[in-house]
Amino acid sequence: MNNSSIVSINDLSKQDILSLLDDAAFFEQHPDSKILDGKLIATLFFEPSTRTRLSFETAVNRLGGKVIGFSDPAATSTSKGETLKDTIKMVANYVDLIIMRHYLEGAARYASEVTDIPVINAGDGAHQHPSQTMLDLYSIFKTQNTLDGLTVTMVGDLKYGRTVHSLLMALSHFDVRFNFVACPELQMPEEFITFCRNNNIRFNISEDFNAEVINESDIIYMTRVQRERFSDLMQYERVKDLYNLHNAMLDDSKPNLRILHPLPRVNEISQDVDDNPKAYYFQQAKNGVFARQAMICRALGITNFRDLIK
Amino acid sequence: MNLHNSNMNEKKELAVAALRNGTVIDHIPADQLFKCVALLGIESLDKSVTIGNNLQSRRLGKKGIIKVEDTFFPDDVLSRIAIIAPSAVINIIRDYEVISKQPVRLPDEVIGIVECNNPKCITRNEPMKSRFRVINRNPVTLSCYYCEHELSAGQIK
Numbered sequence A: 001m002n003n004s005s006i007v008s009i010n011d012l013s014k015q016d017i018l019s020l021l022d023d024a025a026f027f028e029q030h031p032d033s034k035i036l037d038g039k040l041i042a043t044l045f046f047e048p049s050t051r052t053r054l055s056f057e058t059a060v061n062r063l064g065g066k067v068i069g070f071s072d073p074a075a076t077s078t079s080k081g082e083t084l085k086d087t088i089k090m091v092a093n094y095v096d097l098i099i100m101r102h103y104l105e106g107a108a109r110y111a112s113e114v115t116d117i118p119v120i121n122a123g124d125g126a127h128q129h130p131s132q133t134m135l136d137l138y139s140i141f142k143t144q145n146t147l148d149g150l151t152v153t154m155v156g157d158l159k160y161g162r163t164v165h166s167l168l169m170a171l172s173h174f175d176v177r178f179n180f181v182a183c184p185e186l187q188m189p190e191e192f193i194t195f196c197r198n199n200n201i202r203f204n205i206s207e208d209f210n211a212e213v214i215n216e217s218d219i220i221y222m223t224r225v226q227r228e229r230f231s232d233l234m235q236y237e238r239v240k241d242l243y244n245l246h247n248a249m250l251d252d253s254k255p256n257l258r259i260l261h262p263l264p265r266v267n268e269i270s271q272d273v274d275d276n277p278k279a280y281y282f283q284q285a286k287n288g289v290f291a292r293q294a295m296i297c298r299a300l301g302i303t304n305f306r307d308l309i310k
Numbered sequence B: 001m002n003l004h005n006s007n008m009n010e011k012k013e014l015a016v017a018a019l020r021n022g023t024v025i026d027h028i029p030a031d032q033l034f035k036c037v038a039l040l041g042i043e044s045l046d047k048s049v050t051i052g053n054n055l056q057s058r059r060l061g062k063k064g065i066i067k068v069e070d071t072f073f074p075d076d077v078l079s080r081i082a083i084i085a086p087s088a089v090i091n092i093i094r095d096y097e098v099i100s101k102q103p104v105r106l107p108d109e110v111i112g113i114v115e116c117n118n119p120k121c122i123t124r125n126e127p128m129k130s131r132f133r134v135i136n137r138n139p140v141t142l143s144c145y146y147c148e149h150e151l152s153a154g155q156i157k
């Protein structure tokens, strides 16, 4: 087991998070370098995710490292029944760091136990996706210049959306007030409500995505309401358009408000919002590269990169 | 209640099986008795075993009891009992005397005993041991170390 692996956002302390954000800001200023010169990094995608893989591989390449790996497990021995342990042990012979995505929950934790090479979790089923959380945090930090004293409104599917759960846990280190806006079927699960109560985190549950909620928000984090989540299609038809954001709804919002979305979106943010300077979801995706550069250096134990770049 | 009397009753009860040396597991909820028997692997023992169930208990209503001659279970086996019967009490008998009487104790982690109930958990799909953190002791609630799904007492198989 390697301690510098990044498997879950819950493994990171407040200090870890702040230092990663600081590093991400540095990499935004210095996106290209030779910090990873001579390092070989594996991207093992047991489940395809082009968006996440391209972001990680861009991060490695811009730091001067090299990448091997696969994006389609059908082409590997996993499809012939090889265990995850064997695949990880084989790849660990070749590389300095493993970045992996897997359809099974807990896969990255297990991988980090069977090798001494650090592992970064790029998503394990519905469980954890810490680099998404770090890029969300960096986007909030960058647009608000702080993570304290903010009102963060989460909208849409709060029940199954792992990004909102992880973001909530990460922001619990800071002074943040939450609005949870969703239909009762997709509200924040009880365990997270209990967590907020036990940790004196202020929150407000609302079924209504109204002006009052929007106008007090510093961040609105939109998520997609998916039809598959409903056993009753009538219920889906009833709520599917209640949590869509249109430009006119932002007329009286705070000037520092930014709209985030983990992407891909469908119609929960209408196209007319895209040109509003408060729309931030495309830059948010770009921030992912900087956040991932910071995580890669941390996992590899490279701390002196400020000296390496002049 | 008179303490002296209660000790007398206990001696009487334990003596029924005329256990000279061995282990008595008492205060098992009646509906968990046969699960405990299975967990301890008693079926394959060749020692004298006495199993009682639906006995009157002030604490539990109806309880079960297991007495096994000349057998002292290792701690990790006894801790399995704590998962399904956290109220159970272990009596160690030598020369007809109860020389130790301890409630079962669940360790902070439970490794390789319980199966995670999340079908998408890595532990269900790799040849590996399950691993749980104990987040509540009575009733027992476990959290999978890998997928972080919670398992309540009723869901533990």
Ligand SMILES: [Zn+2]
Binding pocket: A106, B116, B117, B118, B121, B122, B123, B144, B145, B146, B147, B148, B149
């Ligand atoms: Zn599990």
